Amino acid sequence: MDPVDLTPESRRTHLYDIRKQLDNLDSTQQIVKVQIETLEGGSLEVPIGKLRLVSLKLTEAQSALREVFGSLARPLLRPLTIYDLPDELLTATFLHLRNPSDIKRLRLSSRRLNETSSHLLLHTFYVSPNPKSLERLDEMSRHPAISKGLRRLIVSVDSYNVDIARSVGLFTIACIQELDRLRDVMPRDSPRFREFAEIRRSWVAFTESLTEDYDDGTHINVHHVNALYNGYLRYHNLFQEQQAVFRRDSFPQAIASAIGRMNRLDDLVIKDRSHSCDDSELSSARSRHRLANLAIDPIALVEDMMLHTVCWQKARVIGIDNPLTKLLYEIPLAIHQAGSSLAHLKFDLTPPHIFELSLDSDRMSQLESFAQSLQSFKFGVRAEPQNVWRPSRGQEENMDLSKFLTAFMRSPKLDSMALDFAFQERDCLEDNRMHDPDRTSIGPLVISIPSPELQNIHLKNCSLHLRDLHALIDHLSSGQVVLGLWYVYLLSGTWADVVELLRDAVLRGTLSPKSVSSIHTQFSPF
Numbered sequence: 244m245d246p247v248d249l250t251p252e253s254r255r256t257h258l259y260d261i262r263k264q265l266d267n268l269d270s271t272q273q274i275v276k277v278q279i280e281t282l283e284g285g286s287l288e289v290p291i292g293k294l295r296l297v298s299l300k301l302t303e304a305q306s307a308l309r310e311v312f313g314s315l316a317r318p319l320l321r322p323l324t325i326y327d328l329p330d331e332l333l334t335a336t337f338l339h340l341r342n343p344s345d346i347k348r349l350r351l352s353s354r355r356l357n358e359t360s361s362h363l364l365l366h367t368f369y370v371s372p373n374p375k376s377l378e379r380l381d382e383m384s385r386h387p388a389i390s391k392g393l394r395r396l397i398v399s400v401d402s403y404n405v406d407i408a409r410s411v412g413l414f415t416i417a418c419i420q421e422l423d424r425l426r427d428v429m430p431r432d433s434p435r436f437r438e439f440a441e442i443r444r445s446w447v448a449f450t451e452s453l454t455e456d457y458d459d460g461t462h463i464n465v466h467h468v469n470a471l472y473n474g475y476l477r478y479h480n481l482f483q484e485q486q487a488v489f490r491r492d493s494f495p496q497a498i499a500s501a502i503g504r505m506n507r508l509d510d511l512v513i514k515d516r517s518h519s520c521d522d523s524e525l526s527s528a529r530s531r532h533r534l535a536n537l538a539i540d541p542i543a544l545v546e547d548m549m550l551h552t553v554c555w556q557k558a559r560v561i562g563i564d565n566p567l568t569k570l571l572y573e574i575p576l577a578i579h580q581a582g583s584s585l586a587h588l589k590f591d592l593t594p595p596h597i598f599e600l601s602l603d604s605d606r607m608s609q610l611e612s613f614a615q616s617l618q619s620f621k622f623g624v625r626a627e628p629q630n631v632w633r634p635s636r637g638q639e640e641n642m643d644l645s646k647f648l649t650a651f652m653r654s655p656k657l658d659s660m661a662l663d664f665a666f667q668e669r670d671c672l673e674d675n676r677m678h679d680p681d682r683t684s685i686g687p688l689v690i691s692i693p694s695p696e697l698q699n700i701h702l703k704n705c706s707l708h709l710r711d712l713h714a715l716i717d718h719l720s721s722g723q724v725v726l727g728l729w730y731v732y733l734l735s736g737t738w739a740d741v742v743e744l745l746r747d748a749v750l751r752g753t754l755s756p757k758s759v760s761s762i763h764t765q766f767s768p769f
Contacts, residue, residue, distance in 0.1 A: 272301045367395040370498065371517045371552075372402070372488045373481070377497045384501035395510035395587075398498060399517030400570045401552040404563055407475075408482035412453050414475040414549070419446050421548040435536075442467050442541055467541050474545035481550065489567060495577035502583045509586040511578075513571060515555045515593055556593035560631060565596045572602060572610060572647065579613035588614075588651060589621040594633075594666035598640055600647040610650035617654040618696075623663030626704070636667070645688050652692040660697065662689070663729075665704035684734055686711020690718050703729035709736025709744075716748050723755045 333356070349356055370380045383389050407414040422443055429436050445467040452463065488494050502508055537544035555566045571590065578585065602610070614620075627633050652660060662685065685705045697719065707728075716726070726745070733741065748754040 268301055268305050272305070365389055365392055367397060368393055369397045369399065369517065370501075371399040372494045373485050374488065377488070377494070380497065380501045384504040390505045391507055393505050393508050395512065396498070396502065396508055397512040397514065398574060399514060399552075400567065401515050401517050401554055402558065402563075402566055403478065403482040403485055403552055404558070404561070405482065406561075406563065407549075408479050411472065411475045412450060414478065415446055415450050415471050418471060418474070418545060418549055419443060419450075422446070425548075438539070442544070446471065470541035470545045473542050474549050477546065478550055492573075495570065495573045496581075498574055499577035499581040499583065502578055502585075503581050509584075510589075511574075511585050511587070512589045512591060513574060514591040515566070515595075516591075517552060554593045555595040556625070556627065556631075559594070559596040559634070565599065568595055568597075568599045571598075572600065572606065575613045575651075576606065576609055579609055584613070584616035586616060586618045588617055588619070590623065591621075592624045594624050594627060596634055597636070598644055598647075600643045601639075602643070602647065607646065607650055610647075611653050614651045614654045616656065617651060618656050619659040620651050620654070620657060621659075621661040622648055622651075623661070623703070624666040625663075626665035633666075641683065648688060649691060652689075656696055657692070658696050659699040660689075660692075661699075661701040661703070662705065663703040667704075684708045684711050686715065690714050695720055697724060699725045699727075701727040701729065702731060703727075704731075706732045706734050708734045709740055712741065713744060716744065716753060719753055722752045724753065725755045725757045 365383070368380065368383055370376050383393065404417070407417045422439060426436060426439050426443075429439070441464070445464040448463045449468050449471065502511075537547055553561070553563070555568075558564075558566055575588070648662070664685070684707050685702065686707055689700070689702070690711065700715075728741075745754060749756050
C-alpha cells in the first residue's frame with residue numbers, strides 16, 4: 244500500500260511495527276559485532292567473513308527500515324513554532340530582551356506571549372512603610388511571573404509629621420504655611436491669588452475660632468473648613484497606619500520575606516524619600532501651575548499640599564522626633580536572617596538629626612555576614628540646603644557611622660564602592676571653614692577594607708590626607724582600578740602631589756587611566 248493512502252491511525256500502527264523491527268535488528272547487530280570482535284582476537288579458523296557479511300546485510304536492512312519509517316512519519320510532523328515551547332522556556336528566553344519596545348510588541352502578539360513576558364516590564368518595585376504598599380509587595384512577590392522579573396527593590400523610610408497628625412489646629416497652621424509658600428511665587432495680578440487670599444482668610448479665622456475668646460465667624464467659609472477637616476482626617480489615618488507598621492516591627496520582616504520569594508532580585512536601595520514625599524521648594528513651574536488650578540477645589544488643594552511624608556532632613560528642620568534610622572540596619576539584618584542575599588546595596592539619604600547607628604558586636608557580625616555577597620556598595624547623604632542649620636555631629640556618632648559602613652565594605656566580592664559625605668563637607672566649603680574641626684579624613688575607613696575584586700572606587704564630598712590616599716593606592720590588590728575623586732578636600736599635601744601619585748599608579752598598572760580624568764576639586768577662596 245502507498246504510504247500516501249494510509250490513514251493517520253494506520254501510519255502510527257506501521258510506525259510502531261517498524262520501530263520494533265529496528266530495535267530487534269539493533270540487538271542482533273550488537274550480538275554479531277561482539278562475536279566478530281571475539282573471534283578476531285582468537286586463533287580459531289572460523290569463517291569470519293560470513294559474519295561480516297551478515298552484519299553488512301543487517302546494516303542495509305536497518306537503513307531500508309529507517310527510510311520507510313521516515314516516509315510514514317513525515318506527514319505526521321509539523322514545523323516547530325514558538326507556541327510549542329513550554330512557558331518556562333519562553334520566560335527564560337524573554338529574559339534576554341533588553342529593548343522595552345520589543346517587549347511591548349511581543350506582549351501585543353498573543354495572550355500567551357503577553358502572560359509569559361509581562362514580568363519583564365516591571366524591573367523595579369517601590370515599597371513604603373504603610374499597609375497598602377506592603378500588601379502590593381506581598382502580591383508581586385507571590386506572582387509566578389512578575390516575581391521572576393523583579394531585579395531591584397527601592398525601600399522608602401520617610402514618615403509623616405507626628406505633630407500635625409495629632410492636632411487639627413497644627414494641621415491648619417501647616418496648611419496656611421504651605422499656602423503662603425505658594426502665594427509667594429505667584430504673580431499678584433493673578434485671579435488665583437485673590438482666591439487663595441480668600442481661602443487663607445477663612446483658615447486663619449478658623450484657627451482663631453479654636454480659642455475661647457473668639458466670637459466672630461463672619462470670615463469662616465464652611466467649604467474651606469470642610470476641606471481642612473477632610474485633609475486632616477486623611478492625614479491622621481495615614482499617620483496611624485504607618486505607626487502601626489512601625490510598632491509591630493513588621494516592615495523589615497515583610498521586605499525580607501518578599502525578597503526571599505523573588506530569586507532574581509539582587510539590588511536593594513534604601514532612601515528617605517518616596518513618591519509621596521514633599522521636600523521641594525515649589526521651584527517647579529509645573530507644580531505651581533497644578534496647585535494654582537486647585538484654587539476652585541479646596542479639598543483637592545489641601546490633599547495635594549499636605550498628604551505627604553517628609554524626608555529626614557526636613558523632619559529635623561521642622562522639629563519632628565528623630566526618624567527611625569535603625570531601619571538602615573534592621574532591613575539588611577532581616578534579609579540575612581531570612582536566608583537571602585543581595586549583590587547590590589545603596590543608601591540614598593538626607594541628613595537626620597542623629598544617625599543612631601550604635602550596634603553591639605553580634606549585630607555587627609551579622610551585618611558583615613550579610614555583606615559577604617555584595618558586589619557593589621553605595622552610601623550617600625545629601626548636602627544641607629542653603630541657610631539651613633547643620634547639626635554638630637559628635638565623635639561617637641561619626642565612629643558608629645564608620646563602623647556601620649565598614650561592615651558593608653568587607654565583602655570579598657566587592658567590585659564597586661561609592662561614598663558621598665556631602666552632608667558634612669558642603670557646608671564647610673560654602674562657609675569657607677577650610678580648617679573646620681568637623682573635617683576628618685575618610686582614609687582609615689577606605690584603607691581598612693579588603694579589595695581582592697575592587698575595580699571602582701568613587702569618593703565624593705569628603706576629606707583626605709595625602710598619606711591616606713597613598714596608603715589606599717598601595718592597599719589595592721587588583722590592577723586597573725578606577726579611582727574617582729569628586730569635590731575632595733585635601734587635608735595635607737598639594738593637588739600636584741596627588742596628580743603625580745595617580746600618574747605613577749597608572750604607569751605601574753595599579754590604576755586605570757580613567758582615574759586621572761575623574762578628579763573634580765572645589766577650592767574655597769582664602
